[in-house]
Amino acid sequence: TQLLEQSPQFLSIQEGENLTVYCNSSSVFSSLQWYRQEPGEGPVLLVTVVTGGEVKKLKRLTFQFGDARKDSSLHITAAQPGDTGLYLCAGDTSYSGAGSYQLTFGKGTKLSVIP
Amino acid sequence: NAGVTQTPKFRVLKTGQSMTLLCAQDMNHEYMYWYRQDPGMGLRLIHYSVGEGTTAKGEVPDGYNVSRLKKQNFLLGLESAAPSQTSVYFCASSYYRERDTEAFFGQGTRLTVV
Numbered sequence: 001t002q003l004l005e006q007s008p009q010f011l012s013i014q015e016g017e018n019l020t021v022y023c024n025s026s027s028v029f030s031s032l033q034w035y036r037q038e039p040g041e042g043p044v045l046l047v048t049v050v051t052g053g054e055v056k057k058l059k060r061l062t063f064q065f066g067d068a069r070k071d072s073s074l075h076i077t078a079a080q081p082g083d084t085g086l087y088l089c090a091g092d093t094s095y096s097g098a099g100s101y102q103l104t105f106g107k108g109t110k111l112s113v114i115p
Numbered sequence: 116n117a118g119v120t121q122t123p124k125f126r127v128l129k130t131g132q133s134m135t136l137l138c139a140q141d142m143n144h145e146y147m148y149w150y151r152q153d154p155g156m157g158l159r160l161i162h163y164s165v166g167e168g169t170t171a172k173g174e175v176p177d178g179y180n181v182s183r184l185k186k187q188n189f190l191l192g193l194e195s196a197a198p199s200q201t202s203v204y205f206c207a208s209s210y211y212r213e214r215d216t217e218a219f220f221g222q223g224t225r226l227t228v229v
Contacts, residue, residue, distance in 0.1 A: 031216070033217060033218075035218075040222070040223070041222055041223070042119075042205050042207075042220030042221050042222050042223055043158070043205075043218075043220050044220070045217055045218070045219070048217055088157070088158065090158075090218070092216045102148065102160055102163055102173065102216075103209075103216060103218055104160075105150075105157050105158040105159075106157060107155065107156065107157035108157055
């Protein structure tokens with residue numbers, strides 16, 4: 001079973017602060033996705049990274065895929081209360097040769113941004 | 116755009132009762148999935164389907180059955196509910212591209228087994 005470790009598990013910060021959350025694995029992924037989930041809702045895709053070393057920006061959010069495609073990070077600049085939620089990373093093993101079509105999810109980072 | 120729709124949204128079952136959760140998607144996606152989400156455990160895959168008429172086991176399939184008779188629908192059945200099946204269940208669908216998969220989720224079904 002593929003394993004994705006997310007850290008930290010919980011994060012509570014003041015509005016305006018910067019933060020980084022991490023997603024690590026010993027496995028290589030063909031791509032990695034970041035989702036955000038709000039209470040009572042299903043996860044919603046934020047971004048997909050595909051190439052090792054790739055960096056993508058989504059307004060104040062910066063996503064990076066590790067060179068070896070085993071890890072990823074999400075950096076939020078000047079966090080706002082609207083960023084509050086559960087952030088999940090998910091790895092796709094489609095290129096692993098295992099023939100799987102499923103995403104493996106990390107346990108998530110629960111972020112609270114205090115006004 | 117409805118996307119992925121799950122019914123019901125909430126349900127309370129007594130131990131030993133059975134029920135079926137329905138998932139419908141209108142995006143013509145080939146792949147559909149059932150996950151459960153428990154505190155501290157993240158999303159765990161129960162069963163999935165790579166096309167109409169096909170199903171496969173995921174990480175935690177015991178106590179559940181599924182069917183995919185139509186491309187747009189994916190049903191999750193609990194034959195004899197147990198308290199350990201109290202959870203939030205999410206259905207998802209996805210399309211396949213050469214190098215990545217992106218999942219679209221429903222809003223979830225909160226199931227309590229007493």
